[in-house]
Amino acid sequence: MFFKQLATKEASLSYFFGCAGQGKAVAVDVVAGDEDWFIAEAERAQVRITQVIDTHVHADHFSGGRELARRVGAPYCLHESDRGRVQFDFTPLADDQLIEVGNVQIRVLHTPGHTPDSVCLLVTDLRRGEAPWFVLTGDTLFVGAIGRPDLTGREREMAGVLYDSLHARILNLPDEIEIYPGHQAGSVCGAGLSGKPSSTLGFEKRWNPALALDRAAFVDALTRDIPPRPTDMDAMVHANLGLVA
Ligand SMILES: [Fe+2]
Known part of the structure; x- marks a missing residue:
């Protein structure tokens, strides 16, 4: 397989990976303005x-996902819970769905909490082995931090949902799994993110402070010091939902 991580605006991290042998790839969390980069990388x-x-409808940047999908004639995918919420056709992703990209296999994990529609993508390179190798954690789990739970309101409830998602779907994966998050330090999508753009689950279990907390303490910690909301958040969410201003 090949794999590229792109550090982009608003301390976002985008991903382009797939199976070179069978000539297939996926683009994840594309930021508006970066579409040409993905097209050039695909040609290369x-x-x-x-x-x-x-990985979710973003509140901190304008997504380039729909535009890239249109330009290359690929489906634009969001979790199925966005049905009725976004104002355009998309390809719905279901929990536990498998996406085959040549010899690369992606399992969709629905991990609500940062937002109700958040997914993580668990990736296996079938040429290397049958066990998953890494997970794109979106804004669910960052290196050194956790995604903020307040952007869609009900922050204490959503913090609890996030705790349940992490413990049921992510923390039970093998320690050697690599983590590639949706942001690094400088993002407003969480507090205390590392400037290192990847980690392992084992390292995060040991050193990510929020992962050592019980549910009540986790909810308290995530709702105690909520960062300011992203500038232009309403306009960004509006655009990413396909609503006309
Ligand atoms: Fe986010």
Whole structure:
């Protein structure tokens, strides 16, 4: 497989990976303005972009996912809970769904908490082994931090939902799993993010302070010092939902 991480605006991290042998790739969390980069990388690797995925409807940047999908003729994918919420057609992703990208396999994990529609993508390279190798954690789990739970309101309830998602779907994965998050230090999508753009689950279990807390303490910690809301958040969410201003 090939794998590229792109550090982009608003301390976001985008991903482009897939199976060079069979000429297929997926683009994840594309930021508006970066579409040309993905198209150039696809040409360089001689792959076709078969899916464009956003791990959730973003509140801190304008998504380029829909535009890239349109330009390359690929489906634009969001979790199925966005049905009725976004104002355009998209390809719905279901929990535990498998996406085959040549010899690369992606399992969709619905991990609500940061937002109700958040997903993580658990990736296996079938050429290397049958066990998953890494997980794109979106804004659910960062290096050294956790995604903020307040952007869609009901922050204490959503913090509890986030705790349950992490413990049921992520923390039970093997320690050697690599973590590639949706942001690094400088993002307003969480507090205390590391400037290092990847980690392992084992390291985060040991050193990410929020992961050592019980549910009540986790909810208290995540709702105690909530960062300011992203500038232009309403306009960004509005655009990413496809609503006309
Ligand atoms: Fe986010």
